[in-house]
Amino acid sequence: METVIDSIEQFVLERSRLSFAGHKRDALKKRVKERLDHLNLADLSAYREFLLQSALEESRLLDALTTNETCFFRNPGQFDYLKGQIIPAMENEKGQRAMLAPLGRMKMRILSAGCSTGEEPYSIAMAVLETLRFRRAWDIDIVAGDLSDSCLETAIRGYYEESRLKGIPPRLVEKFMTRVEGGALVNDELRGVISFCQLNLRDIMAGSSQISCAPDGEGFDMIFCRNVMIYFPFAAQEQLVNSLYALLNQGGYLFTGDAEPLHMYTHNFEPVRDAGCLVYKKAEISTNAQAV
Numbered sequence: 001m002e003t004v005i006d007s008i009e010q011f012v013l014e015r016s017r018l019s020f021a022g023h024k025r026d027a028l029k030k031r032v033k034e035r036l037d038h039l040n041l042a043d044l045s046a047y048r049e050f051l052l053q054s055a056l057e058e059s060r061l062l063d064a065l066t067t068n069e070t071c072f073f074r075n076p077g078q079f080d081y082l083k084g085q086i087i088p089a090m091e092n093e094k095g096q097r098a099m100l101a102p103l104g105r106m107k108m109r110i111l112s113a114g115c116s117t118g119e120e121p122y123s124i125a126m127a128v129l130e131t132l133r134f135r136r137a138w139d140i141d142i143v144a145g146d147l148s149d150s151c152l153e154t155a156i157r158g159y160y161e162e163s164r165l166k167g168i169p170p171r172l173v174e175k176f177m178t179r180v181e182g183g184a185l186v187n188d189e190l191r192g193v194i195s196f197c198q199l200n201l202r203d204i205m206a207g208s209s210q211i212s213c214a215p216d217g218e219g220f221d222m223i224f225c226r227n228v229m230i231y232f233p234f235a236a237q238e239q240l241v242n243s244l245y246a247l248l249n250q251g252g253y254l255f256t257g258d259a260e261p262l263h264m265y266t267h268n269f270e271p272v273r274d275a276g277c278l279v280y281k282k283a284e285i286s287t288n289a290q291a292v
């Protein structure tokens, strides 16, 4: 039976780059057993056959295997840096033109890759909207993607129970959400700047710049890819870092999770050393790969 689990592990790796080697193998076995029981199939071989034929089952299994833990304003230092440094600098750089430009002409594009149930992109949207001085001069596009369909459903619904609102300063709940029974619902101003879509980082690693809800293939000014890379094998992590680099505009920023510093990989990013948090910059002109 071990060989059947081996082939399911390999299938999951190929389809999502999620690694269940070593100590994570028991978690894979447990989830597969749950799916097998749920479907009332005879044994692991029957489940594998079904999995290989059914796109829906592939999606359900991957959904069951992802770790979706998240919260609003996770890693607050990164949001402080975004509000205190990046947004003011963008307004200064583009701002002179922004004041003169027709409304909505200055573009700001942000990718939340592995957005889970939506707390990350909604936090980014609140941070950006409350910081911009010339809000109406900006066309803001936050693209938020995840592998998990159930996470995306929650994100799109935009309803969060009271206990999940903890990380949000109360004034921002009042400004950007509507209190409803047991929690709060994000308002249209936040929804209006975010597009949610299915995203498999495997495709980004393979060099694709096509993201279904951002079909124009334009570059991003910032990418948040936090607490996702750790679930991939090392080679896939390095591939992802370099593929995200390619998706960023010159001078753009990458935010990673607390346990995801980039110093182990060969890449072209410059760490922002005085930020007090993990944030990396794509230099204006950079050619040589260099580990930092």
Ligand SMILES: C[S@@+](CC[C@H](N)C(=O)[O-])C[C@H]1O[C@@H](n2cnc3c(N)ncnc32)[C@H](O)[C@@H]1O
Residues within 6 Å of the ligand: 016, 017, 018, 066, 067, 068, 069, 070, 071, 074, 113, 114, 115, 116, 117, 120, 145, 146, 147, 148, 151, 199, 200, 201, 202, 225, 226, 227, 228, 231, 257
């Ligand atoms: C631990 S959550 C992190 C959420 C958020 N970025 C944060 O830091 O709070 C990891 C998310 O990555 C998603 N994920 C895992 N593998 C993925 C893949 N291959 N493509 C896209 N998303 C993936 C999972 O579904 C999950 O929602």
